[in-house]
Amino acid sequence: MAAPTDEEGTENAAILLMSLGEEEAAEIFKHLAPKEVQRLGETIAKMKAVSRERVDTVFEKFEALAASESLLVADTNEYVKSVLRKALGEDKANLLIDRILQGSDITGIESLKWMDPSSVAELLRNEHPQIVAAILVHLEFDQAADILKLFTERQRNEVLIRIATLDGIQPAALKDLNEVMSKVLAGGDRTKKASLGGVKTTAEILNMLGSSIETSVLDFVREADNDLAQKIMDNMFTFDDVEKIDDKGIQALLKEVQSESLVIALKGATPAMRDKVFKNMSTRAAETLKEDLESRGPVRLSEVESEQKEMLKIVRRLVDEGQIVLAGGGDEQFV
Numbered sequence: 001m002a003a004p005t006d007e008e009g010t011e012n013a014a015i016l017l018m019s020l021g022e023e024e025a026a027e028i029f030k031h032l033a034p035k036e037v038q039r040l041g042e043t044i045a046k047m048k049a050v051s052r053e054r055v056d057t058v059f060e061k062f063e064a065l066a067a068s069e070s071l072l073v074a075d076t077n078e079y080v081k082s083v084l085r086k087a088l089g090e091d092k093a094n095l096l097i098d099r100i101l102q103g104s105d106i107t108g109i110e111s112l113k114w115m116d117p118s119s120v121a122e123l124l125r126n127e128h129p130q131i132v133a134a135i136l137v138h139l140e141f142d143q144a145a146d147i148l149k150l151f152t153e154r155q156r157n158e159v160l161i162r163i164a165t166l167d168g169i170q171p172a173a174l175k176d177l178n179e180v181m182s183k184v185l186a187g188g189d190r191t192k193k194a195s196l197g198g199v200k201t202t203a204e205i206l207n208m209l210g211s212s213i214e215t216s217v218l219d220f221v222r223e224a225d226n227d228l229a230q231k232i233m234d235n236m237f238t239f240d241d242v243e244k245i246d247d248k249g250i251q252a253l254l255k256e257v258q259s260e261s262l263v264i265a266l267k268g269a270t271p272a273m274r275d276k277v278f279k280n281m282s283t284r285a286a287e288t289l290k291e292d293l294e295s296r297g298p299v300r301l302s303e304v305e306s307e308q309k310e311m312l313k314i315v316r317r318l319v320d321e322g323q324i325v326l327a328g329g330g331d332e333q334f335v
Helices: 006-020 022-029 034-046 052-068 076-088 090-100 107-114 117-124 129-136 141-148 153-164 171-182 199-209 211-224 226-236 239-244 247-256 259-267 271-279 283-295 301-321
Strands: none
Touching: 006 022, 006 034, 006 052, 117 129, 117 141, 129 141, 129 153, 141 153, 141 199, 153 199, 153 211, 153 226, 199 211, 199 226, 211 226, 239 271, 239 301, 247 271, 247 301, 259 271, 259 283, 259 301, 271 283
16 A cells, blocks of 8 residues: 555544544644644644545554554653663763753753744844854754844854854753743753754755855855855755756756766766656667666765766756756745
8 A cells, every 4th residue: 555645644644633522632732743733733724524434544544553553661761761770870871861861951942843933033132143053953944044034144144154063962051051941931841852953954944044145144154164164055955956856957957967977976876866867868868878877887986976066066057047946945936
């Protein structure tokens, strides 16, 4: 049986919740993330009538899924603590427990996920950029981007350069950070590990901010640290993302890439990526490329990555020229 699509899965969950009744559904909602609550709420609001057959199908799927699951431990946090203390002793175990369960003291930060961007921006506006950076990395990329849009350009740049250089958050620092937020917030009890920040997080947020802000931020970072700016750019659009370009864009890209470079770049590509390229070539050209890939011996990883980066440079140029369109940008434009 084919796996349900995201939309179908959300509808199935909505049907199940509506069938349970208000009190039971409310208890389930308490354990969901803000985006999950919003998505389910919107789906329920749109569903006016559901066939008896669809309801029965949802119940059957849920029953089968529930039957396949087994609860091994009632409280996994307590289980980890108990096992480690018995194995390592109190002192050594406590050091590890702090790292394993280090999100247990971010309830105030976690509650920000339920607030609208303007309210969060107002709360953080006068905080030090380092504190703002440490808080934003706990939020979804799009929410962080929406908050940053409400900052001044200088504030935004200062925060993003700190996110890019953030290398995780220690448990003690998380406690201090949460004390800052607890002055104005009351939190829930959901947790999140703190191996956050870095160039990838910065790149993901920039992808949501749109082209004009992206340019401003990268120029600011480049002045302070050119290598860091390049690392952020490298993470903003990776070679794997080429697969997401539409067919017209792939065809434009292939016109610009030399055959030899394409062969080397595709040596490190996924099967899906290769298929995307093959289907946008003539039958003869695709067969020739397949033969070249099969006959080519091992290629150094550094060579593969070098050719892939050259292809990404071409992609960026074609985007600037309007020949390739990437859906993105928090400013609701195509960049």
